[in-house]
Amino acid sequence: xxxxxxxxxxxxxxxxxxxxxxxxxxxxxxxxxxxxxxxxxxxxxxxxxxxxxxxxxxxxxxxxxxxxxxxxxxxxxxxxxxxxxxxxxxxxxxxxxxxxxxxxxxxxxxxxxxxxxxxxxxxxxxxxxxxxxxxxxxxxxxxxxxxxxxxxxxxxxxxxxxxxxxxxxxxxxxxxxxxxxxxxxxxxxxxxxxxxxxxxxxxxxxxxxxxxxxxxxxxxxxxxxxxxxxxxxxxxxxxxxxxxxxxxxxxxxxxxxxxxxxxxxxxxxxxxxxxxxxxxxxxxxxxxxxxxxxxxxxxxxxxxxxxxxxxxxxxxxxxxxxxxxxxxxxxxxxxxxxxxx
Amino acid sequence: xxxxxxxxxxxxxxxxxxxxxxxxxxxxxxxxxxxxxxxxxxxxxxxxxxxxxxxxxxxxxxxxxxxxxxxxxxxxxxxxxxxxxxxxxxxxxxxxxxxxxxxxxxxxxxxxxxxxxxxxxxxxxxxxxxxxxxxxxxxxxxxxxxxxxxxxxxxxxxxxxxxxxxxxxxxxxxxxxxxxxxxxxxxxxxxxxxxxxxxxxxxxxxxxxxxxxxxxxxxxxxxxxxxxxxxxxxxxxxxxxxxxxxxxxxxxxxxxxxxxxxxxxxxxxxxxxxxxxxxxxxxxxxxxxxxxxxxxxxxxxxxxxxxxxxxxxxxxxxxxxxxxxxxxxxxxxxxxxxxxx
DNA sequence: TTGAAAGCGCTAACAT
DNA sequence: ATGTTAGCGCTTTCAA
Numbered sequence: 042x043x044x045x046x047x048x049x050x051x052x053x054x055x056x057x058x059x060x061x062x063x064x065x066x067x068x069x070x071x072x073x074x075x076x077x078x079x080x081x082x083x084x085x086x087x088x089x090x091x092x093x094x095x096x097x098x099x100x101x102x103x104x105x106x107x108x109x110x111x112x113x114x115x116x117x118x119x120x121x122x123x124x125x126x127x128x129x130x131x132x133x134x135x136x137x138x139x140x141x142x143x144x145x146x147x148x149x150x151x152x153x154x155x156x157x158x159x160x161x162x163x164x165x166x167x168x169x170x171x172x173x174x175x176x177x178x179x180x181x182x183x184x185x186x187x188x189x190x191x192x193x194x195x196x197x198x199x200x201x202x203x204x205x206x207x208x209x210x211x212x213x214x215x216x217x218x219x220x221x222x223x224x225x226x227x228x229x230x231x232x233x234x235x236x237x238x239x240x241x242x243x244x245x246x247x248x249x250x251x252x253x254x255x256x257x258x259x260x261x262x263x264x265x266x267x268x269x270x271x272x273x274x275x276x277x278x279x280x281x282x283x284x285x286x287x288x289x290x291x292x293x294x295x296x297x298x299x300x301x302x303x304x305x306x307x308x309x310x311x312x313x314x315x316x317x318x319x320x321x322x323x324x325x326x327x328x329x330x331x332x333x334x335x336x337x338x339x340x341x342x343x344x345x346x347x348x349x350x351x352x353x354x355x356x357x358x359x360x361x362x363x364x365x366x367x368x369x370x371x372x373x374x375x376x377x378x379x380x381x382x
Numbered sequence: 383x384x385x386x387x388x389x390x391x392x393x394x395x396x397x398x399x400x401x402x403x404x405x406x407x408x409x410x411x412x413x414x415x416x417x418x419x420x421x422x423x424x425x426x427x428x429x430x431x432x433x434x435x436x437x438x439x440x441x442x443x444x445x446x447x448x449x450x451x452x453x454x455x456x457x458x459x460x461x462x463x464x465x466x467x468x469x470x471x472x473x474x475x476x477x478x479x480x481x482x483x484x485x486x487x488x489x490x491x492x493x494x495x496x497x498x499x500x501x502x503x504x505x506x507x508x509x510x511x512x513x514x515x516x517x518x519x520x521x522x523x524x525x526x527x528x529x530x531x532x533x534x535x536x537x538x539x540x541x542x543x544x545x546x547x548x549x550x551x552x553x554x555x556x557x558x559x560x561x562x563x564x565x566x567x568x569x570x571x572x573x574x575x576x577x578x579x580x581x582x583x584x585x586x587x588x589x590x591x592x593x594x595x596x597x598x599x600x601x602x603x604x605x606x607x608x609x610x611x612x613x614x615x616x617x618x619x620x621x622x623x624x625x626x627x628x629x630x631x632x633x634x635x636x637x638x639x640x641x642x643x644x645x646x647x648x649x650x651x652x653x654x655x656x657x658x659x660x661x662x663x664x665x666x667x668x669x670x671x672x673x674x675x676x677x678x679x680x681x682x683x684x685x686x687x688x689x690x691x692x693x694x695x696x697x698x699x700x701x702x703x704x705x706x707x708x709x710x711x712x713x714x715x716x717x718x719x720x721x722x723x
Numbered sequence: 724t725t726g727a728a729a730g731c732g733c734t735a736a737c738a739t
Numbered sequence: 740a741t742g743t744t745a746g747c748g749c750t751t752t753c754a755a
Contacts, residue, residue, distance in 0.1 A: 056534065058748055069726045074750060084724055104509040105455065106748035109446050109731045116489070116510065124475045125666075126467025134465045134492040141491075141499065146506045148457070149490035150482075151475040158482065165487045168445040169457065193397065269671040296667065325466075326637065326667060330610040399732060410742045415734060425740055447732035450747045726755080732747105739742075 057100040065098060066091045077102070104144075108170065115145045117353055118166035118174045122154040122183060127324065128342060132177055132199060135346025136353075143354060145172070152186050159187035167192070172357040175349050176201055181211055182243040195356040199349035200342070202243075202366065208352045209366045212340040214244050215251035217371030221291050221319040221338050222255045224373055228380055230289035230317050232259050236275045236301060237293025238267035245293055248321065252291060259287075267293070272300020280308055289317035289379070295327040295337055302331045302378065317379040334376035345369050398441040406439060407432045418443070445485075449511065456486045458694055459507035459515045463495040463524060468665065469683060473518055473540060476687025477694075484695060486513070493527050500528035508533070513698040516690050517542050522552055523584040536697040540690035541683070543584075543707065549693045550707045553681040555585050556592035558712030562632050562660040562679050563596045565714055569721055571630035571658050573600050577616045577642060578634025579608035586634055589662065593632060608634070613641020621649055630658035630720070636668040636678055643672045643719065658720040675717035686710050 063073040068091060076083045076091035083091075094100075108114040119136060123129040129151075137147055148171065150162035166174065173194050176185055178201035189196050190204055198209040225233055235252045238245045245264065253260045263278075265271035272292065279286065292298035298320030302312050312318050312333060320328055320337035328335040348369060355362050404414040409432060417424045417432035424432075435441075449455040460477060464470040470492075478488055489512065491503035507515065514535050517526055519542040530537050531545055539550040566574055576593045579586045586605065594601045604619075606612035613633065620627065633639035639661030643653050653659050653674060661669055661678035669676040689710060696703045 059750095060748080070749080071727075071751080072725055075725085078750080082724075087724080101505070101509055103450070103511060103748050104506075105446050105450050105511050106731085107750075109444070109450060109733090109748085110750050112731080114446065115506075118487075119490075124471065126469075126471030128467075130465065130467030130471055130492070133490060134494070137490075137492055137503075141502050141506065144506055144509075146459075146489045146491070146503070146510060148487045149460075149474060149478075150487070151471070151478055153475070161482050162478075162487070164442070165445075165456075165482065165485055168442055168485075169487060170444060170446050296671070299671075324667075326468075326665075330637070330640075400734095401732080411732090412734080412743075413741055416741085419734080423740075428740080444732050447747090448734075450732085450749090451734050453747080724755105727753090729750105729752085731749090734747090735745090737742105737744080739740100 056103075057098050059100065059102065061098060062091060062095045062100050066094045112170075113357065114170040114172055115143075116148060116169065116171050117145060117357075118148045118150055118162070118171045119177060120150045120152060120159065120162060120174060120185070120187075120189075121177045122152055122186065123177070123179045124151050124153050125179075128179055128200060129177060131342040132346035132349075135343035135348075136175060136199075136350040138343070139347045139350030139354065145354070147175075154186050156186045159185070163187050163189075167194075173197065173353045175199055175353060176203065177349075180242055180244065195353065197349050197353050197356070199345055206364050208349075208356070208362050208364055210345050210349045210352070211366060211368055212342075212345060212371050213368035214247035214371075216368070217321065217338040217340065218248040218251035218291070219255060220371060220373045221321065222252055224336070224375070225289045225291065225317060225319060225379060226255070228317070230379070232285070232287045233289045233291055234279070234287035235260070235262045235291045235293070236272065236297055237262065237264055238271070238297065240264040242267075248293055265297075267296065269296045269300035269303075272297040272302075273304040274300075276301055276304035276308065286310075287316065289319070292318060292320050295320040295322040295324045295335060298335055298337065298378075299327050299331050302335070306332070312378050313380045319379060323374050328374070328376070331378065333378050335378045336373070336375045339372045339374050341369060341372060397444075398439050400441070400443065402439060403432060403436045403441050407435045453511075454698065455511040455513055456484075457489060457510065457512050458486060458698075459489045459491055459503070459512045460518060461491045461493060461500065461503060461515060461526070461530075462518045463493055463527065464518070464520045465492050465494045466520075469520055469541060470518060472683040473687035473690075476684035476689075477516060477540075477691040479684070480688045480691030480695065486695070488516075495527050497527045500526070504528050508535075514538065514694045516540055516694060517544065521583055521585065536694065538690050538694050538697070540686055547705050549690075549697070549703050549705055551686050551690045551693070552707060552709060553683075553686060553712050554709035555588035555712075557709070558662065558679040558681065559589040559592035559632070560596060561712060561714045562662065563593055565677070565716070566630045566632065566658060566660060566720060567596070569658070571720070573626070573628045574630045574632055575620070575628035576601070576603045576632045576634070577613065577638055578603065578605055579612075579638065581605040583608075589634055606638075608637065610637045610641035610644075613638040613643075614645040615641075617642055617645035617649065627651075628657065630660070632660050634662055636661040636663040636665045636676060639676055639678065639719075640668050640672050643676070647673070653719055654721045660720060664715050669715070669717070672719065674719050676719045677714070677716045680713045680715050682710060682713060
């Protein structure tokens, strides 16, 4: 009843517990807990008082204690093989965006594809009772460096293809490729060439296939490395082959596109007047800096991460989530490499 | 004593607890705990048996329960304003590398510089009882979007300058710049120009200052944007000014260097024969792709992260850690833009 | 509406 | 060397 007992602020270093709140409000711990979380079970007046006091003394519930009881840690793990950041950071920013409002935080584990490291990280995550794990990689068809199929918690795959039973979110590479090719065709470009990366990458095959479907008879795919250098080399071969040159080139990555554009210029060919070029990735540092700036396909990685985060949220709440692959649409960012908008 | 009671595997879904281990081993919970963690306090034979059984039934201690008692969560938070990844991911990979062997995991919080988001993340971290926070940013002189100075836990700054009382790890920009300039001078280049980014970036000023100290009378700094375009523009100005052209150009970033190199080529100047170029960042996608490949300064971000992680480890153990700025050496990666090795 | 009590899984005195 | 007990901070029956 007495409220003045300022014995609350003894031991200034210690964090306030619900005990402190209860004492200061002159109620029991249970009532304090109810007032802070429960709905309706407490007298409105009491509830207000408890909440006000909790606020005043700066009470914040210990999530560890709560989790121990509720068996939900409100944290998840993101396991990635990416150590470079281009894909993983936008993705996990998207994941966090979906989770942070629900008080869920994400442990980021960079494995560098090392099984030992991956195992270590996984054990730490499991011990910390994460509610789920999101696996993400630098290529769709990468096998996780550690077995994720027998875990007691849900696993979601993002930019990586998991087993059929697990929700998997990947960019719709075929749709992205169609976006690019159609964009070129709509502007009147007919003979379109596709210069892309390694054929053993699923993404490369998916894009090439979609391209072939649209490009007609003259469809021609040049597989190579995912590098600027390959862009140069491919153009060099093209020119020296003496064949009629394509009206447009759809590139499998912005880096390749950059090589292509530079090489085209070296050969006295103007982009887009002589040859139009489209890229794939919308990797700012590359796409915005080509001359002219590159029209390219954006995989919407942040949105991809957000969707993966949302799925994880549902999963941890016991809600049903469709297993299997969900392909998320890519968008086209138009700059100047296929003529003016 | 009877050990055969295979009642252990009731409820297959539930995770094993130390209770299960104790029961299966026919000892008390305390003894089981001691056998698993304590040193010496238990009979060697018992210890072995307990450990073996724990292993067999797949027991893993619940870190939440342990943390509640020990007041160490073995997790930390990394708060970054970077949503792009170039700096943050290598850094936090370094942090993790230092921590993972000690069972410490890192929550990654991308704030996008939004105070609301930062506050949200911070509260979640604090509630989860993280042992410490590492703040990191895309520029040294960035003010955190949320107050980090009154926290009950240690804060370490990495690639961001904190208050004097906090351990701060940043690259030694001056030393990096000297590395670049000396490298040029050792190869006989005399008139060296410095083209760099925005003057209001501390890093730009630090590098420019170090450059001026070494470059002698003809030292000249051109501040501008951190972009490839500025590299082009700067060279254009240089040429059209009609002044004698420099023998070498030290650039404040790889992107600027790329613009410079391309522009030089456009003007018919050969790198390194006519003008040598050095960059700063060693950002693979840029530095390895210039023609010729770029000799550049590497800030050793992963090592920086590792050091920050190590400092955090000490701090959470109550060991003394020197407050204030620690500048970590940069290294020079030689490619071909200043002549052959 | 409120409080007493049990207990999440574990560690750490203390007693045996 | 081992077991008993208390308790970390919280939620949740169940009784009052």
